[in-house]
Amino acid sequence: MEERPAGIQDSDVRDALRAWGIDIVDWRYAPVGFGDYHWSATDTRGRRWFVTVADLTRKSWYGDGTEAAFRGLRDAMDTAAALRDGEPDGRLDFVVAPVRTAGAETVRRLGSGHAVSVFPLISGTAGHFGETLTPHDRSLVVDLLAALHRTAPPPSARALPPDFATRPQLLAALAELGDPWHGFGPYAEPARHLLADHAGAVRHRLDEFDRRAGELKAGGAPLVVTHGEPHPGNVLRAGERRLLLDWDTVGLAVPERDLWLVADGPDDLTRYEESTGRTPDPSALALYRLRWALNDIAEFLTLLRAPHGPTPDARQSWDALADTVKSLAAEA
Template sequence: MKAFPENLRNETLSRGLAAYGITPTALTYAPVGFGDHHWNVTGDDGRDWFVTVSDLEHKAHCGADAATAGVGLRRAMDTALTLRARDGLDFVVAPVEATDGGSVVPLGERYALTVFPHVAGRTGDFGDRLDDADRDRVLGLLARLHGATPPATAPATTLEPAGLVGVHAALGDLTGAWSGGPYAEPARRLLATHATTLRARTAEFDALADRVRRGGAPLVVTHGEPHPGNLIQGPDGYLLVDWDTVGLALPERDLSLLTDDPAELAHYAELTGRTPDAAALALYRLRWSLLDVAEFTEWFRGSHEGTDDTQVAWDGFAGTLEQLADRSRDAVIDSN
């Protein structure tokens, strides 16, 4: 996020770092990513750390409210720790433990702190496309992850995107003005423009979900967002960061973010003996878009201000709705 978290002082952050035995001599806000807040920290022992503060009031994939999201975040971070320490998955960039052995330190009721070792390497962006060799390398990591015994702490996931009920409610509330902030009315008008498409895509999602559930395929440990923006290319290969979305799901949850081409997933099939299911790939690709729509709809229907982060959210909202519309048009052309 570009903006600092609301009502969080550096003194509070420093007290949280003390729970890890870190006394910061340099504390620099890093306006990277979207969702969490990050700092680069140097301790008085000269070690460098990457610090994340999560806003538990806006972490629906971990829990519906701040209290349950805090529990969900701890389960996710504990899972990452287990995958690295017990299963030897050295590509997992797991948090370090606090002095009490915990993976997450609360910063009041709203925020939570996790600390990671600083990792050197080249990072990517969400929209980057991997070449064949790099994609196969990442598929190799995912094959190892999906073959791991699920830790007891591994969170469950649901097929239905969190917040989809809110999207349906918004679609039923398009006649009256929205007044939560500067993007409220533009968001209402944009949803109204894409309402037919969005209803069709949610119906398509329901049909795919029913088909995939009837398939009864076994669940595995998945990362949830293994796109290039969460990959760091270090001297010994790729590392995978941002494990707050880890959870039990079908492997296609991860694979769908790399490619939907069966030929490009052949390496995964060779390593695991499991051919990815086309319906499940389509389901998770659509789920990703509907998750974004749900998050941004809640943002713009609620109280908000015009900030750099809000502009990023607006661009994502408009872009996602247009992509859903484009896919619908492509489907019509293919059917003809």
């Protein structure tokens, strides 16, 4: 995020790092990503860290309220750490997982609505969301996903159904298109007009989502450990190595939850099948592609139907909302 977290001072975050035994000598805010807040840091021993403060009010897929969000985030971070720290024959060294405190915690509360976790700062080049991977990079990431999906799940891994937790917010916005969305901020009314223009298409895609989700549940496909968001923005290039970042969405699901974001044709899917013995389901791929778009629309609408100003983050939400709604409607 470009904006800093409301109510959280740099000193609050630095104080929290004492639980990790980290004494900072260099400290910089990193305006990257969307949804969480990040700092890069160097400690007195020359070790470099990447510090993340999660906004627990924006983790609705874990459940209602900040307590449920914290428990879900803790389970996700524990899962990532377990995948990284598995036995020698099960260790996944491409998992960039949080380091533990002296008390073995992967995440700690920070105030009432935030939580902090600490990661090693690894030299490399991260991609960005929407970037097109080269065939070589795609094959490397497909191989990482195949290895992840073959791994036995840690006890902390949660089963994640295809349903998206932000659906009530999307339905509420669709139901309230007849009245102006005044009092929220500069992008609320443009968002209402945009959604009103494409409401029929969005409802049609919701019906399609329900049909495909019903088919997936009825099929009873076995679940595997999935990352959830293995898009280029969460892939770190470190020489010939490819590492996966941002594991807060990790959980048990069908492999198509990951594959739709990476595979770009039959060659990628064949490579995955040869590595795992599992044939990807085209309908499940379509389901998770659609789920991503609907969830994004709901999240952006939630942000723009709340108090906001003409900030860079609000503008980014509006631009992304417009692109996603128009793309979804064009495919209806």
